[in-house]
Amino acid sequence: MSYSTEERGNPNTLTYRLFFKNSEGKYISPFHDIPIYADEAQNIFHAVIEVPRWTNAKMEIATKDPLNPIKQDVKKGNLRYVANVFPHKGYIWNYGAIPQTWEDPGHKDDDTGCCGDNDPIDVCEIGSKVCARGEVIKVKVLGTLALIDEGETDWKVIVINVEDPEAKDLNNIEDVRRLKPGYLEATVDWFRRYKVPDGKPENQFAFNAEFKDKDFAIETIKSTHTFWKDLVSKTNDGGLNCTNTCVSDSPSCCSKEKAQAIVDATCPCGSADPLPSSVDKWYYFEKN
Template sequence: MSSFTSEERAAPFTLEYRVFLKNEKGQYVSPFHDIPIYADKVRYPCFEPHCVIATKDPLNPIKQDVKKGKLRYVANLFPYKGYIWNYGAIPQTWEDPGHSDKHTGCSGDNDPIDVCEIGSKVCARGEIIRVKVLGILAMIDEGETDWKVIAISVDDPDAANYNDLAEQFV
């Protein structure tokens, strides 16, 4: 498997903050376009819930999420700070704003498909991990379909115990 490293620029929690990814040759790559995705080895770049992939910036770095010109944060859920899972997106995917989903009746949110990784390790921002998909949820956010893939890292000690979302709630 290819290895990737990350390079942070500017101070975290600012409008200028960016995380760029590099491949094993030290070349800058896009987490949106250049990370290979395989059906049997789903990989995705992790980023904290207050960050997103800058789909309009060159090389699509990870950046601080902004809404209406202001930095956007996820509210803390005691005792956790932010989400209680790792958050990221599946590279080379896109939720089409021109397509109305037959299940939700809403169009896509114009972003890559989100991943919520529920393993025990807290991932570093920009880290690329392999996951086992457990299920998927279709959420409606501000009138747009926003798919969430629920997964667990293949390297998590409990990965063998989780195979499907349904079996966890029966």
Template sequence: MSYSTEARGSQNSLERRIFFKNGKGLYISPFHDIPLYADEAKNVLYMVVEVPRWTNAKMEIATKDSLNPIKQDVKKGKLRYVANVFPHKGYIWNYGALPQTWENPKHIDENTGFGGDNDPIDVCDIGSKVCEQGEVIKVKVLGTLALIDEGETDWKIIAINVEDPEADHYNDIEDVRRLKPHFLESTVDWFQKYKVPDGKPENKFAFNGEFKAKDFAIEVIKSTHQQWKDLVNKKTDGGEINCTNTTLKDSEFLCTQEAAKAFVEKVPTCGQVNEIPSEVDKWYYYQKN
């Protein structure tokens, strides 16, 4: 199954949107129309890459917009970039989301004691390839970390691109610990500190920041997949979440290609590329007092 993207709006602007198409060139929602499983029997999943490794722009699936394009997060009217907290540079993995998953804010997770963060579940691809924004890749699950972000459960799935040359060597979280020494510790460090330059406290974790293994992670994913099913089937109230889709035939949110095209064409075409602010390259040195 292949996918492509259509960029609208000038790069590095508030208008920038990345829309998705399937192999037939038809518009789809990356949130609702791309399946979760590429091979359910082998626990191989599709991942939508929102942020390529080493970049800083906080790009995400726009859950409240029609067709859920990728757009850059905005804070106080300005585009949001994550800080470089020494020794890290931007995101240290290809970062993205699992389609057809949703962390329901009203669902109190039995493991963490907190509701979900109202987004698709997040994925960190540890493979060697730097992916492209909007790329859809197949990954296998290795484990998970439970971030508690401002009182919300925010699971981080650790996975590897199945096409990575070393993918066969990685089958569980302990393989990451063995083959990539200090990588898991660096991942905890990144999530713990990345908001500190914005004046926020360090993030906290469930399980004292310990990673849970593959089987645990798979159960978390299954739970968020069911929460997504309840969302699109109107068994739960998603609030402002936009469930417009073009392939879910029994969905009340199904729209035509004509309507989908109209959503896309509301966004201006690509124009001149805007420069990224110079302060994005600043390095922050942080030590807890």
């Protein structure tokens, strides 16, 4: 199955949306309709890229909007951009999410002692290619980091595109440590400090900021898939929008025509606004 995207609204504005279509041309939800597995027997997962590497716009699957298009996060009425905290320029991986997963805010994790953050599980794709926003790739899992973000468990799964030239040599978290020295340490540093320019304290981690291995990460993903199954099967979705077009046993499954109407109700694609000059600013902090 292949996927395509359709832009609506004006890039770099509050109107911007990126909708998804399947190979049949039907609008779909990247949260609910793209299968979690690309190859279940080999534990190969799909990943939806929200933020290409080196960019700053905090784009994300809109979990509360019909069909869950990608849009830019907003805080106090303003579009959010991740600051450049020296030496990191924007996001240092292709950042995205695994579809059909959900970190349940009503479930306290036995290992972290914190509940989920109410989002699909996040991935940091570390391959050589800079992906496109909305690109759907097949990834293998290498390990995971347990970020505690404002008291919530926010897993960051380290993955690599199976089509990447380096994929054959990267099979577990220790391979990343050996073949990409400094990358895991930079990942911890990025997540620890990226909110500091906003006046917030450094983020904390479970497991003393140590990465858990591939097997642990895969089991974590599978548990979030179970939570998603419970979410999409209910009519009371806890504030999230479960509108989909392919999950036939879901009460929120809608017709092709209704999905078309959802997209038609948004603004047509227009010209992009310029990025604010503040996006290029650098921040410097001593590490605690």
